[in-house]
Amino acid sequence: MKLLSNADVREKLKSVEGWKVKGNKIQKIHKFRKYMDGIKFVNKLAELAEKEEHHPDITIIWTTVTVELTTHDAGGLTLYDIKMAKKINEV
Numbered sequence: 001m002k003l004l005s006n007a008d009v010r011e012k013l014k015s016v017e018g019w020k021v022k023g024n025k026i027q028k029i030h031k032f033r034k035y036m037d038g039i040k041f042v043n044k045l046a047e048l049a050e051k052e053e054h055h056p057d058i059t060i061i062w063t064t065v066t067v068e069l070t071t072h073d074a075g076g077l078t079l080y081d082i083k084m085a086k087k088i089n090e091v
Helices: 004-011 035-051 078-089
Strands: 020-022 025-031 055-061 063-069
Touching: 004 078, 020 055, 025 078, 035 055, 035 063, 035 078, 063 078
Parallel strands: none
Antiparallel strands: 020 025, 025 063, 055 063
């Protein structure tokens, strides 16, 4: 899988609401009113990740869920991460 250049990542993220570059990952922070709303989101995200065979790094801190994507096998960001970010936005 081909790594995207920094310029390619920035350009492609213009069409993916809420995601930003953080090192060799892209990240989106989701805030929820209640703790269990975040947990429900994470459960849906886990189902999507299994289906797509692309597993994000997920951090849960009370009502905040941080999702990070990178293609570990490629050592950075690929088109696969951008596509997965779009799918996560639909959850």
